[in-house]
Structure formats: C-alpha cells, structure tokens
Amino acid sequence: METQPYQPLSLARLGRLLATADDSRRWRLVAEFLEDYRWEPAEARQTLLAEEPAPSGDTRWDVFLAALAEHLAARDDQGAPDWADQRSLHQFWFPFNTPAARVDAFVHAPAAFRRRGVFVAPEELQVA
Template sequence: MASADESTRWRLVAEFLKEYRWEPQASRHQLLTEEPSGTGDDRWDVLLAALAEHLAARDGRRAPTWADSRRLRRFWFPYNTPAARVDAFVHAPAAFRSRGVFLADHELEVA
C-alpha cells in the first residue's frame, strides 16, 4: 500500500474485506495477526489498525497486539464532504472512533 494512490488503497481494503468475509470464521483471526507494512501515511496505518480491531470484534476476538497503540492526534474523515462527515461522526464503528478515524460503518460493506 505504500506506493499506492488513495483510490488503489480503497480497492485493496475492499478486496481484503471480501476475502475476509469468505474465510471460515475459525481461521479469520490469522489474517489479522501479522502487522502490515507501513503505508507511509499515519492516517492509513491507523485505519488498518482500526479495521483489524473492528473485524476481530465482530468475530468475538480481541484486536491484534500490533494495533493497540495506533491512534491519530487529529480526527480524520476519509470521505470529507459535509454530509459524509456528519454520517461518519454518527455511524463510525467504535474501533475507528476511538482511534480518530471517522468512517461510516456502511463504507465498510462490500458486495
């Protein structure tokens, strides 16, 4: 993800979410245990940590240890329009909200 542009990063996240969904629940946690390489952008590194915690929690598991310390000092709204900001502020999952990433939960739904 380090050399990818923002659009490609979102596609990679969507692809991962699709693959994760199809993985048997008993083995999904293995997809989250290894710390991903840094992206070169703190916001994206924190987003990946929030995503790992969010997915682990949905499966009744604890966040991977590598994700524990990742937090932003300033809020980040990846979809930064007035309507998207309000939607994200109201509907961001706890794992994202606690890290300062405001992304509406429906933005994490992929076909």
C-alpha cells in the same frame, strides 16, 4: 505451468500494497481485503489480522488498518491483535470528506475507528 494455491489477502500484505497506491486504489484494495476476509472460515480469519502491517508511509492509513483489525476481530467475538492498540491519530481523519459524509461518519463510525480518530461510515465497510 504450476499454479499457486489461492491465498487470501492478509492485513499485513494489504499494508504493503497501500504503500504504493493512490487513494482511489487504496479503497479498492480495502474492499478486496474485506471480500477475502468475508469468505474465509471464521476460524481462519484471525490469521489474516495477526501480523502487524509495516508502515505504509501515511500514518492515517496505518491507524485505519489497526481500527479495521479491531473492528473485524470484535465482529468475530475475538480480541484485537496486540499490535493494533499502539496506533491512533492526534487529529481526526475523515477519509470521505464531504459535509454529508463527515456528519454520517461522525455519528455512525464504528467504535474501533472512532476511538483512534478515524471517522468512516459503516457503509464504507459493508463489503465484509
């Protein structure tokens, strides 16, 4: 039996997986993507962000992926992929919607998320 070489999870593939997952599974998939991203060599990371994810069926998650792409690219001193600029929400979204989580996210959300209306605390992105 021939084995396939390991392929890290790209943001485009993550978007496809999010389309069929419930919220708890979505966060596990995001964590898996962040772990893959963290272990990739810096020069290869941009390829994981380059392809635009297809719509997931939930605009909030589509915007989250754009914010994540910009956030990770900026951490690597790179520009965000062009496709990411086109996505933002008209109403704020707090993925972790408890009073304490809302306050933490409102105060500390990374800029790429805040400017798109997605409020997530940096600790939620710490896998990478």
